[in-house]
Amino acid sequence: MALKKLMLLCLFALAAGTALAQRSIVEIDRVVAVVNEEVITALEVRARLAQAVAQLSARGTPLPAQSVLERQVLERLINDRVQLQFAKEVQIRIDDAMLEQSLQRIAEQNRLSTAQLRQEVEKEGIAWDRFREDIRTEMTIGRLREREVDARIAIPEGELDNFLASQAAGGNASAEEVLVLHILLRVPERASPDQLLRVRGRAEAALEQLNRGDDFAKVAASYSDAQDALSGASLGWRAADRLPTLYAEQVAQMKPGALSPILRSPAGFHIIKFVERRSMGADQKVQQTHVRHILIRTSEVISDAEARRRLLGLRERIVNGADFAELARLNSADLTASKGGDLGWVYPGDTVPEFENAFNTLQPGDVSEPVQTQFGWHLIQVLERRVAEVSADRRRMAARAALRERKSDEAYQDWLRQLRDRAYVEYKSDDR
Numbered sequence: 001m002a003l004k005k006l007m008l009l010c011l012f013a014l015a016a017g018t019a020l021a022q023r024s025i026v027e028i029d030r031v032v033a034v035v036n037e038e039v040i041t042a043l044e045v046r047a048r049l050a051q052a053v054a055q056l057s058a059r060g061t062p063l064p065a066q067s068v069l070e071r072q073v074l075e076r077l078i079n080d081r082v083q084l085q086f087a088k089e090v091q092i093r094i095d096d097a098m099l100e101q102s103l104q105r106i107a108e109q110n111r112l113s114t115a116q117l118r119q120e121v122e123k124e125g126i127a128w129d130r131f132r133e134d135i136r137t138e139m140t141i142g143r144l145r146e147r148e149v150d151a152r153i154a155i156p157e158g159e160l161d162n163f164l165a166s167q168a169a170g171g172n173a174s175a176e177e178v179l180v181l182h183i184l185l186r187v188p189e190r191a192s193p194d195q196l197l198r199v200r201g202r203a204e205a206a207l208e209q210l211n212r213g214d215d216f217a218k219v220a221a222s223y224s225d226a227q228d229a230l231s232g233a234s235l236g237w238r239a240a241d242r243l244p245t246l247y248a249e250q251v252a253q254m255k256p257g258a259l260s261p262i263l264r265s266p267a268g269f270h271i272i273k274f275v276e277r278r279s280m281g282a283d284q285k286v287q288q289t290h291v292r293h294i295l296i297r298t299s300e301v302i303s304d305a306e307a308r309r310r311l312l313g314l315r316e317r318i319v320n321g322a323d324f325a326e327l328a329r330l331n332s333a334d335l336t337a338s339k340g341g342d343l344g345w346v347y348p349g350d351t352v353p354e355f356e357n358a359f360n361t362l363q364p365g366d367v368s369e370p371v372q373t374q375f376g377w378h379l380i381q382v383l384e385r386r387v388a389e390v391s392a393d394r395r396r397m398a399a400r401a402a403l404r405e406r407k408s409d410e411a412y413q414d415w416l417r418q419l420r421d422r423a424y425v426e427y428k429s430d431d432r
Contacts, residue, residue: 033074034426035081040074047130048073052221052230054124059232062215064222072221072229079227079416080137082423087144094139097304098372099132102139108361149412155403164399167241177237178251179275181216184413186225187268189421203262203269210259216273225268226413237278242405247272267413286348286394290383291359292341294327295334297376307377311370315379318367324381333376345386347394349401355380 029043049066052073056063063069087093100114107117121131185203188195206223210216220226220233228234240248247270250260254274263270294314296307314331318324325340332341348356358371359380368380 031428033078033428034424035078036085036424038081038085040077040081044077045070045074048077051126051134054126055231056217056221059217061217061221061232064218068222072224075225076227076230078423078425079420080141082419083141083144083416084137085423086148086419087140090144090147092140092143092147094136094143095304097308098139099136101369101372102135103132104369105357105361106135145412149415150404150408153404153407153411155400155407160396160400160403163241163403164396167399176240176277176279178240178243178277179237180235180243180247180251181220181233181273181275182226182235182247183216183220183224183229183233183271184226184267185223185269186413186417186420189418199269200262203271207259207262207271210271210273238405239402240277242402244406244409246270246410248406265410265413267410267417285387285389287385288345288347288388289359289385290345291343291351292324292328292336292381292383293334293343293355294324294332294341294379295376296331296378297333304372304377308370308372311377311379315367315369318379318381324367345388347397349397 029041031039032042032045033040049070052069053063064072103117104114107114110117110120112120118128121128183203183206185199185206187199191199202223206219209219209222217232220229223229224233226233235243235247240251243251246263246265250263250272251274254260256274256276258274260270260272260274263272294311296302296310298304298307302310310331314322314327318327325342328341329337331337334341336342343351350356351359352373352375354371354373355378358368358378359382362368362380362382364382364384366382368378371378371380
């Protein structure tokens with residue numbers, strides 16, 4: 001009988017211990033939100049929170065209350081998850097080869113090797129695998145934005161003519177750059193009057209803090225729904241004519257250092273701070289690059305891995321003295337193959353970003369590693385560079401690019417709002 005009691009006690013203790021262990025696991029990593037059919041866990045929030053704190057601290061930005069920052073981080077994760085889910089639906093995928101290529105570019109831009117970049121990332125307390133997946137997420141969302149937003153922006157010729165005329169009348173506004181910080185409080189597409197009042201109230205609270213002298217980046221981290229809310233809230237230096245129309249019109253009336261009133265757009269409520277302006281110089285000159293390439297397109301027969309392997313073989317032959325033009329004529333799937341892959345003199349913006357970013361890192365005579373774009377895989381060689389006058393056609397192209405960039409921000413915010421409104425989001429955290 002005593003043995004039986006002892007066994008029962010042991011079983012009870014084991015069950016109790018298992019229950020406690022399960023309870024502690026739930027407490028360590030519980031579900032905090034459901035986004036469509038996927039969950040976001042407390043562990044994910046904590047990892048992203050640590051990155052946000054590191055970013056803000058590195059910029060010297062005073063930190064908001066942890067509960068506020070956690071809420072903002074969760075909203076960023078929800079927005080990312082909604083976009084990644086849609087990217088999967090439309091079959092946008094960043095494979096490991098593309099990711100490694102991007103990491104190599106990041107390292108080169110910081111004058112580091114990939115191994116040194118990893119050391120720097122881990123020195124900041126960020127796990128390398130986590131960093132890689134964050135870069136993959138950024139790349140995926142960037143591709144999605146290009147496909148769903150940027151590619152659908154139309155610039156009518158009449159609008160382009162008016163824009164060029166206003167540039168001429170204004171003394172070429174594109175020769176001036178401005179630095180603007182912003183806060184966006186997003187409003188649902190079919191917001192009720194009560195929802196509008198609540199969001200407007202948050203905008204007023206943010207503006208009150210700013211007028212009191214609080215740090216703009218801190219207030220943005222506490223209130224803004226923009227993607228850059230946790231990274232300084234800056235639009236970066238931009239030509240004045242490339243700002244979203246709402247911002248450009250407001251900045252034209254402001255002095256450096258000034259805050260705007262609360263602004264309204266279809267996306268929601270905005271507050272901007274005009275930091276400063278600087279001259280870009282009025283000379284109509286730009287750097288051109290003479291480039292040639294070899295393109296291998298992927299297909300059901302040629303995989304990404306096979307295309308990359310072929311180009312690595314060709315690159316080795318070129319480095320050892322083989323003629324680039326001859327190999328391009330024999331191997332390139334591009335229409336320029338008959339010309340030895342020669343693209344001629346290209347201006348900034350003539351090629352897709354991945355291609356341009358790659359050749360911008362090369363010195364004349366250098367041959368790139370295999371580079372992937374939407375067209376396939378490339379080997380790129382820079383032949384020479386020069387500074388040239390900008391023709392009337394080029395000024396028109398630049399004006400079209402400025403209008404496209406101006407419209408892109410507005411269109412993306414509107415598209416993201418609609419995507420988020422269509423998603424099923426359920427909060428599971430204790431404070432909701």
